[in-house]
Amino acid sequence: MRSPDGVWAMLVLAVVIIGGTDPDRAGEVALFAGQWVGDQPPADDLYDGDLVVRLTHPAEPTYPLPRDHAADVEMLLTHQGR
Numbered sequence: 001m002r003s004p005d006g007v008w009a010m011l012v013l014a015v016v017i018i019g020g021t022d023p024d025r026a027g028e029v030a031l032f033a034g035q036w037v038g039d040q041p042p043a044d045d046l047y048d049g050d051l052v053v054r055l056t057h058p059a060e061p062t063y064p065l066p067r068d069h070a071a072d073v074e075m076l077l078t079h080q081g082r
Contacts, residue, residue: 002055002071003036009052009076010034047078 003009016031034053041047054074 002057007036007038008040009037009054011037012051012053044078048080050078052076 012032012034014031014033015029018025018028018030020026037052052075054076055071056074058070058072
């Protein structure tokens with residue numbers, strides 16, 4: 001998976017992880033919702049606590065070619081205006 005052309009990152013809107021109610025599935029992601037963001041917004045108090053995920057083509061893949069199935073993942077969290 002890669003970011004579509006013309007977007008900067010995905011803003012994470014919601015994540016639900018399965019807890020201890022089902023020991024066979026504990027820790028699995030039950031829901032993930034996000035929204036593509038075209039431009040990098042300012043890291044100010046308005047966005048405090050927001051998480052964005054950037055998916056880019058790997059420069060040095062761990063696995064052999066083809067690189068179409070690999071991505072570098074960068075997670076950015078805004079905190080206190082940074």
